[in-house]
Amino acid sequence: MGRILGCSLLALGLALPAAGAALADDAPASGSPATGPLTLVTLQGAGTSAGSKDAAELLARQDALLAAIGAGEPVYRWTTALNGFAAHLSEDQLSVLDDQPGIAAIEADQVRPLAGRTTMASVRGATTPRLRGGAGVVIGVVDSGIAPESPAFADVPGLGRDPRSFAGxxxxxxxxxxxxxxxxxxxARWFVEGFGADRVRSSESLSARDVLGHGTQVSSVAAGNAGISVRVDDRDAGRYGGVAPQARIAAYKACWGAPDPAGDGCSxxxxxxxxxxxVADRVDVLSLALAGGEGIDTLQRALLGAAEADIVVVGASGNTSGSAYAAHAGPWVTTVGSAVGRMSRGLVALxxxxxxxxxxxxxxxxGRAVLAQDAPAPGVSRRAAGQCRRGALDSRRVAGRIVVCRRGGIGRIDKSEAVSQAGGRAMVLVNLRPGAVSADFHSVPTVHLSAAAGRELGRWVARHPGVRVRMSRASGTPGTRRTAPWSASGDPRGVALKPDAVADGDAVLGAVPETSGRSWGVFSGSSAATAHASGLAALLLAERDAPAAVVRSLLVTSGTPIRGSSVLAQGSGALPGVAPTGHLALDVPRHAWRRALRTHRLDALNTSSLLMSARQTTAVRTVTNxxxxPEYFSVTARGFTSHRVTVRPLAVRLRPGQSARFTITVSGPTGPGRLDDGELVWLGALGGTTRVPVALTR
Known part of the structure; x- marks a missing residue:
C-alpha cells in the first residue's frame, strides 16, 4: 500500500497495529460508529474520469473495503476524479485498514490555508480592461464561494456562445x-462536512455564497465582466475587467471562515x-487558489483525475517561502507563484x-511638509500622531500640508482618511523597516516610500519645515517585476520543476461581497497570480479549442524570465497579460500521467520544464507544431553558468500537427554544488517564443 509522502500511518498521527494483532476477525462490527479523526482513503486505480471504470464498480470496491474494516457510511465518496472516500475511523479501524490490499494512499484530513490576503479598505485604480475573450469556457473555482450580486458576475449581453458540455x-x-x-x-455547489458546519463563524452562509471575499476576488480576476465602473467611497477608480471576461464561472465552495480568523481555511x-x-460537471479550467500539502497527496491524485478528464488545472504555489516548498507538486498541475513590482509609481521631489x-x-x-509626529492633537501621543491615527492630528498644524505618516498601527488607507479629516493636502507614507510599498487608492494624493527613503525624507523635512516639496506621478512604465520574496519556491528534489510560472500577485484589484461595506478590494499572494493564469487558460481554450495538456504547455512556456531569480522561484518567468501566441507545445497524452506515477517515472514525462539531478546527463522531449x-523552429540553451547544455537537433521544420524529438545533454561538474539553471528557448519563424526552464540540481 502506498502512503502519502512515503510516511507511515504513525507519522500521520494514526495508530499502527501492535505486532501480531488480529486483523479482520477482530474488526469492529460493521456499521459501528467511529469518533476518530477524519481520514482520506484512496483506492488504487483511476476514477471514472479516466474512462476505464464505471461508478458502480468503484462503489462496490469501496463498500467491500468499508465492510472489511467495520466502518459505516463515509462522510464523502469519490468516484470521478479518483476512487476513494473520507470517513471518521477509530484507531482499531485504522489498524485494520493499514493491512488491506488495493489502497493507494491514506491521509489524515487537514485544513489548508487560502493562498491570498484580502484588504477590503484599499483599492488601486483599475486599468483599461480587455473586452472579449473566454467565450464558451467554464472556469471552476474551488474557493470560499462567490458573491453573485457583484456587477463582475452580472448576466450581461455579449457573453458569447454558451458552454457546450458543462453539466453542473x-x-x-x-x-x-x-x-x-x-x-x-x-x-454553484458547497462542501462543509470536512470543515464542519458546527465550526464555521456565525456570519458564514451554508451555501455557495461568499463571506470571506477570497473566492469572489479570484473569480473576478479570472473572468469578471469587462467595462465595469469601479467606485470606492464615491470616487471613480477607473474601469474593470477580468482576464477572460466572457468566460463563465462555476463556484465550488470548500473554504470557510472560522470564529477565529486564524482557523479559516479549506478541509x-x-x-x-x-x-x-x-470534474463530473465537466468544467474546462479548474482553479485552486489554496496551498498546503506536499508531494503527491490525495488532492494531487484528485487533480490527476481532472487532468485525465481534459481539464486545465491551475494551483497556487503558496506564500510560504523559507518555510515550505511550492504546493501542488503534481506535474499535471500548472503551479503559479507570485511576482511583484509592476505597481504605479509616485515621485516626491525636493x-x-x-x-x-x-x-x-x-x-x-x-506644499510644505510636516512630520505627523510633530503635529499631535491635544492629549495625543507623538506615536499615535506619527501613525496618523484618526483624530490624532492637529488640524491647525496639518491643514494644507503634505503630511509624512509612519506605517503601522492601523490600515494604510485609514491613515490617508485621517490626514484628509485633519485638512491635510497629501500624504507621504513611510515604512519603518524593510518591506514592500503599495499603490493604494487613498483619500488624498499619496506616495508610499521605503524605509531608507523615508528616513532621508524625514531628516530633510525636520531641517526645512518651511520649504515646499512636490508630489507627482512617476513618468515611464511601472516598476520592474521581481519574484515576490514570500512566493514559495520549488523543491530541488521534487518530482517536477515548480512553480511553472509566476504572475502579478501584489495589490491586485478584484470584486468583494457587498457585505464588506465595499464592492471592491485588493488582494495579494499567489491566489491573485493563480486567478490570472486561470483566465489566460480560458482565453487559450476559447481561441484554439486545444487539449488541456497543449493549453498547459502554451501557457507555462510563455513566461518572460525575471532577472536575478532562479527557475525554482519563477519557472518560465512572468506570464503575459494577453493570450500566449506560441505555436510550439510539449504535449502529454492523458493516460501518460498515471502510467508515470505508477512506474515512478514522472521525470520521464514530456513536461514543459526539466528538473535534472546529478544522475541525469541526458533528457528527451518532443515538440509539436x-x-x-508549416514553420521553422530553432532552439538555443541560455543562462547556464557552470554546466554545458547542448540541444540536438538545433532546428526543425514542422507541418501543422507534426512532432519532433530533441535531446538535451548536460556536461560539467557532477558533485554536490549550488543549483545551476537556465532555459531552452525555441523561436518560430512566424513569431512566438517557447521557453522551457531547466534546473540542474547537482
Missing part, C-alpha cells in the same frame, strides 16, 4: 437560490469533494532636484 448544478442554501445562477455564474476532504464534483520614488498614483501637488501553417 445550482445547489440552494442559506442566502442562495436557483435564481442566483445565471449565464455568467453557471454552477482537504471538502476540497477533494469539490474537485470530484467539478528643491534642487533630489527625489524619491515609491508606490502611488498621486495627482500633482506641492500546434500552429496553422
Amino acid at each position: 448544478a445550482c445547489a440552494e442554501g442559506e442566502g442562495w437560490s436557483s435564481a442566483d445562477c445565471t449565464r455568467k455564474v453557471v454552477g 482537504t476532504a471538502d476540497v477533494v469533494a469539490a474537485v470530484d464534483a467539478a 528643491p534642487g532636484g533630489r527625489s524619491w520614488t515609491g508606490g502611488g498614483r498621486p495627482a500633482a501637488v506641492a 500546434v500552429g496553422p501553417r
Whole structure:
C-alpha cells in the first residue's frame, strides 16, 4: 500500500497495529460508529474520469473495503476524479485498514490555508480592461464561494456562445437560490462536512455564497465582466475587467471562515469533494487558489483525475517561502507563484532636484511638509500622531500640508482618511523597516516610500519645515517585476520543476461581497497570480479549442524570465497579460500521467520544464507544431553558468500537427554544488517564443 509522502500511518498521527494483532476477525462490527479523526482513503486505480471504470464498480470496491474494516457510511465518496472516500475511523479501524490490499494512499484530513490576503479598505485604480475573450469556457473555482450580486458576475449581453458540455448544478442554501445562477455564474455547489458546519463563524452562509471575499476576488480576476465602473467611497477608480471576461464561472465552495480568523481555511476532504464534483460537471479550467500539502497527496491524485478528464488545472504555489516548498507538486498541475513590482509609481521631489520614488498614483501637488509626529492633537501621543491615527492630528498644524505618516498601527488607507479629516493636502507614507510599498487608492494624493527613503525624507523635512516639496506621478512604465520574496519556491528534489510560472500577485484589484461595506478590494499572494493564469487558460481554450495538456504547455512556456531569480522561484518567468501566441507545445497524452506515477517515472514525462539531478546527463522531449501553417523552429540553451547544455537537433521544420524529438545533454561538474539553471528557448519563424526552464540540481 502506498502512503502519502512515503510516511507511515504513525507519522500521520494514526495508530499502527501492535505486532501480531488480529486483523479482520477482530474488526469492529460493521456499521459501528467511529469518533476518530477524519481520514482520506484512496483506492488504487483511476476514477471514472479516466474512462476505464464505471461508478458502480468503484462503489462496490469501496463498500467491500468499508465492510472489511467495520466502518459505516463515509462522510464523502469519490468516484470521478479518483476512487476513494473520507470517513471518521477509530484507531482499531485504522489498524485494520493499514493491512488491506488495493489502497493507494491514506491521509489524515487537514485544513489548508487560502493562498491570498484580502484588504477590503484599499483599492488601486483599475486599468483599461480587455473586452472579449473566454467565450464558451467554464472556469471552476474551488474557493470560499462567490458573491453573485457583484456587477463582475452580472448576466450581461455579449457573453458569447454558451458552454457546450458543462453539466453542473445550482445547489440552494442559506442566502442562495436557483435564481442566483445565471449565464455568467453557471454552477454553484458547497462542501462543509470536512470543515464542519458546527465550526464555521456565525456570519458564514451554508451555501455557495461568499463571506470571506477570497473566492469572489479570484473569480473576478479570472473572468469578471469587462467595462465595469469601479467606485470606492464615491470616487471613480477607473474601469474593470477580468482576464477572460466572457468566460463563465462555476463556484465550488470548500473554504470557510472560522470564529477565529486564524482557523479559516479549506478541509482537504471538502476540497477533494469539490474537485470530484467539478470534474463530473465537466468544467474546462479548474482553479485552486489554496496551498498546503506536499508531494503527491490525495488532492494531487484528485487533480490527476481532472487532468485525465481534459481539464486545465491551475494551483497556487503558496506564500510560504523559507518555510515550505511550492504546493501542488503534481506535474499535471500548472503551479503559479507570485511576482511583484509592476505597481504605479509616485515621485516626491525636493528643491534642487533630489527625489524619491515609491508606490502611488498621486495627482500633482506641492506644499510644505510636516512630520505627523510633530503635529499631535491635544492629549495625543507623538506615536499615535506619527501613525496618523484618526483624530490624532492637529488640524491647525496639518491643514494644507503634505503630511509624512509612519506605517503601522492601523490600515494604510485609514491613515490617508485621517490626514484628509485633519485638512491635510497629501500624504507621504513611510515604512519603518524593510518591506514592500503599495499603490493604494487613498483619500488624498499619496506616495508610499521605503524605509531608507523615508528616513532621508524625514531628516530633510525636520531641517526645512518651511520649504515646499512636490508630489507627482512617476513618468515611464511601472516598476520592474521581481519574484515576490514570500512566493514559495520549488523543491530541488521534487518530482517536477515548480512553480511553472509566476504572475502579478501584489495589490491586485478584484470584486468583494457587498457585505464588506465595499464592492471592491485588493488582494495579494499567489491566489491573485493563480486567478490570472486561470483566465489566460480560458482565453487559450476559447481561441484554439486545444487539449488541456497543449493549453498547459502554451501557457507555462510563455513566461518572460525575471532577472536575478532562479527557475525554482519563477519557472518560465512572468506570464503575459494577453493570450500566449506560441505555436510550439510539449504535449502529454492523458493516460501518460498515471502510467508515470505508477512506474515512478514522472521525470520521464514530456513536461514543459526539466528538473535534472546529478544522475541525469541526458533528457528527451518532443515538440509539436500546434500552429496553422508549416514553420521553422530553432532552439538555443541560455543562462547556464557552470554546466554545458547542448540541444540536438538545433532546428526543425514542422507541418501543422507534426512532432519532433530533441535531446538535451548536460556536461560539467557532477558533485554536490549550488543549483545551476537556465532555459531552452525555441523561436518560430512566424513569431512566438517557447521557453522551457531547466534546473540542474547537482
